[in-house]
Amino acid sequence: MTERYERLCAAVSKALETPERGTALQRCMQRGRDSRGRAIAVLPGGEAFRAEVKAIKDRCIERQDELVAKFTACAQARGAHVYFAENGAAAIDYVLQLARKRGAATIAKSKSLTTEEIEINDPLIEAGLRVIETDLGELIIQLVHERPYHLVFPAVHKLTAEVAAIFAKALDKEVSPDIPSIMKVVRAYLRPIFLDADIGMTGANIGVAENGSIVIETNEGNGRLVSTIGNCHVCVMGIEKIVDTIDEALTLVLAHPVSSSGQLPTTYVTWMAGRADMGDAGVPRETHIVLLDNGRKAMRQDPGLREALNCIRCGACMNICTTYGVVGGHTFGHIYPGPIGIPWTAAVHGLDKAAAFAPLCISCGLCKEICPAEIDLPMLIAEVKHRVAKRDGYHRADRTMMSAERFAQTGSTLAPFANRALQNRTARRIMAKTLGIDADRVLPAFSRKTFKQLFTGHTSSVENPLRKVALFIDVYANFNRPDIGMAAVECLEAAGCEVLLPEQHASGYPYIGYGDLDRAREAAAFNVARLAPLARTGCDIVAIEPTAAYCLRHAYPALLGHSRKSLEVAERSFEIFRYLLDHEPEFEHVGGKTDRSGRRYGFHVSCHQRPMGSGREAVEWLRHRGARVEVIETGTCCGMGGTFGLKAGPLGQGLSKAAGLGLCKKFKESGVEAIVSESSVCAIQLREGTGLPVLHPVELLLPAQG
């Protein structure tokens, strides 16, 4: 485990040495997200397609055996040869035999991640075949013998000048470093290959059981040429790509490019059933569909990984992954890169290969919010981390971060001493060595009195309460900043709420982040068991830490198999400003005395707020108080990733700080006087990265603060 961790640390350190590469990649990712946003703005129903895609994939995976049989029968009825390959070796062998039988010399390929998965090119080339990738991105990486950097844009890491140099070298001619010149060279180079290929090999984005057709989505037009010209066509397709109906396929045909390139749909969508003649030459023409299992059937039987089969290979998750943007797809991936690459690699290439890059996921959860199939990626990745850790153990720093609550409790009990230790270089160096906590991070001081203690001594002034609210406090407000917790109590009481503090543990989200799902489930079950009876009697549950609210609303139900209790709690759980704003008419006098006119704040949206209104309630609330508030964001995580950025070393604060550079720069350039963030950990990152004060919005509601 340690050796693997060290190898990953070394790869991250190397990436940190060339920040310009990361910047270029992040620009491309931003372009991808922007195109997606524009496409969704004009797509009828907007984001609603995601629920539809999830429903389609859920039911087609459920019916997989039946649909594979139906697809096979319909494709055969139209003249296709269908071969079921249990694994990569069987698929490769089938294609090799076919090429031999046909006396083929050249195979022209269009892009297929599935053939990358089984690494089909090398054995074909070793057998004497000429195998040429015709998709521009795939051709570029084939020429330099690299693996895909991105699912959809495999050569996204090669800048124009590098691409020109690659072709200049490969084709031994001058190529100007501009895209139109490169296109001209590529078209001329590939034309005879298209025209004279013996076999055309493609993947497929979808298989349609209803009519036995495969659907190939391309933009360049190479997929059409490759599937048309050679007298023999081979399609290698994973069995999870099969849907039942044309209607389902049409939904996916839009969902796929919306999420990857912002198109509606790709320029070419080929619905190919059987193999047609070409002209009247009377030459027999064939199509062979290789249906690949390679671990997929086992995935379907594996509750921890099954949902990964819903992936439609759009690549959106890597366009939003902040650590992917720093280290790139060769470090953050095996063959399948990015967030979805973690569960897929575990399933088809083995746990070891996945373990080599799984710790790069900082569990910010944004991939879940952008995924067109609403795949719960953080939970799938947590499952992989969990399996790795059960076998190989946890890294020391990860263990520390999972004990944050105990650590904070001790810190609070020993507050004056502990706080002096936090300021002491020697003590911090020892903590870095023994606990893996970065020595330079400015950690928040502990409070001698916890929120729980303060609250117990507090008497409510509310008579005839309008509603009951249970506070879910989590670690930071309890042990570090009880004043924020008390401010929340004051706001809620001013609004006529009776505030309760039921017995509770910390949210336990770090267990998900570092892959201890047993303890994550324990924490979830503990809290749900205590909150559910309250929820059932009409008590609302309010959290002031976004991650805590996210646990109640999203993570706990997922951890607890969407049990009735967990859903009852989820339904009545709110992030505090959402709650205040929902009851605006009743609560309008809250903070009525506070005037923030003339103040200028920059608002930071923490990742776990994204599925809960992106903090717009807090922003609105502050604007009501006269403040000028602008949301400043890059669209990705600030890099802190909960406690990830507190860890010592490149696979902690090093990567975290690099990931946060862009956002911190934006805040610094904005001219705001302070940053407002509801997340206690994002606050650490932003304070250090910008030098600006970072406040919790609750602090700004009370007259004494701000």
Place this chain on the structure above:
Amino acid sequence: MNDTALESFTKRYESLGGHVHAAGNVESAAQAVLEIVRERSGTRVAMAGLEEHLAAAFGRVLAESGVEVLREPFASIKLPHGIDECQVGITGAAFGIAQSGTLAEVATNDAVRLVSGLPRAHIGVVKASEIVERFEDAAPRLRAIFNEHSGACTVSFISGPSRTGDIELILTMGVHGPEAAYVIVLDDAERRVPQ
């Protein structure tokens, strides 16, 4: 099909970098074809998957202007190379989709796909009455086509010229497929049948 569908089809297809010509009748469609072929300095044109009267009209006008016209079943040329030597390919489309600016071309012979895929310019011809509004409206049309052709059959959705974003995600037109894409929308009689 109504005027709104034609308008949205045109707007969408042109936003993708293609060009749309509305033709009132076969003669003006043939004129539009000729203009495009001249614009592309075409000396050799391939046609496939067109209704016979359209193919005849286009062939006549092009031949009169000295353009060599290759037609199905392409018995006199070597495939696919002969098609690759054409500057312009013309194919018929079974239907269009307004929402996405898409033509749906049906091929029960793959020569059709060569004609729309190999030359640098492609002209697709669709009847105005065959333009459906929404993307999902394509489902019954596709189902009908695959039911009608129970053997090998390929339907190609074509939405504008060939493009790539593979270098730095920067959109670039014309890679392996046509760099120029035209649609001629034929205002057919059915459309004028009173409701």
